[in-house]
Amino acid sequence: MTQALPPGQRNNATFPRLGLAQFARRFPGNTSRIDLDIPGNVEHPLHLPDALAGLPRIGQVSDFHCVTMWSHRSLRWGGVRFTDFYQRVVVPRAGPRTGATLVALRGQDGARTGMLLTDLLNDDVLLADTLDGKALSVEHEAPLRLIAPGHYGYKSVKHLCRIEFKAEDSGYRVSGFRFMDHPRARVAREERRRVAPGWLLRYLYRPLVAGNIARFARALAENEAIPKYCP
Ligand SMILES: Nc1nc2c(c(=O)[nH]1)N[C@H]1C(S)=C(S)[C@@H](COP(=O)(O)O)O[C@H]1N2
C-alpha cells in the first residue's frame, strides 16, 4: 500500500539502480530461471529450480525507501508472498528446525543481509519477479528480488539466489560494514543503521546519493554495451 512518506525520506521521481559501491559492476549470471537455494538450519536443504512454479501469484503496489533518504512511490510488483512460499515450500519440504528464526539473504552479485523470519512473514513481503507487468530487468533485480516495503531498501535483496535459515543468536554476514546494517531496519522507526540515531544519519547520506546513482547508471550502461552471445 502507498502511504505518507516516513520520517526523513524525500520523494524521488525515478527509481534508480543503487547499492553499495562494490556492487555497481556486478551483474547476475542467471537472469532467466528463478533458482533458489534453501540451506541452513533445516532438515532437508533444498535447491529449487523454477522456485515459484505453482505458487499463488499476487500483484502489489508499494513504496520503496532507500536508507540514503530517497523514496520512490507506487511501484507495481508481481510475484509470490514470502509467507506463502514459506508455508507451502519451506515448511513442508525443507523442514526448518525449531529456533530457525533468522534468515540470511544473498544475491547473485554477492550482496548479503538478513531479516527476522517474523518480519519476512508480513503480508506485504514479496518474492517479486515482475515490475509493471514485465519480467524483472538486470537494471533492477533479475530474475527475482525480495520486496520488503516496511524495511529500508538494503533488505530488499536483488538477484536473490539463497535464503538461509539460522538460529537467531548465530547472526549473519552482511555486505559492507556490520554497523551499517540494522537487524530490522524498519522504516517507520527510522532504524537506518545499527549505530547512531536515524535522524543524525540523514545529514551523512544526503551528499552521497547523487554520485552513487551516477556510478550505478554508468556501470549499467557499460555492461549493456558489451555484446552478449547466446549459445
Ligand atoms: N543484490 C543486491 N541487492 C541489493 C543491493 C545490491 O547492491 N545488491 N542494494 C540494496 C540497496 S542499498 C537498495 S536501495 C536497493 C536498490 O534497488 P534498485 O537498484 O532496484 O533500485 O537494492 C538493495 N538490494
Ligand SMILES: [Mo]
Ligand atoms: Mo539503499
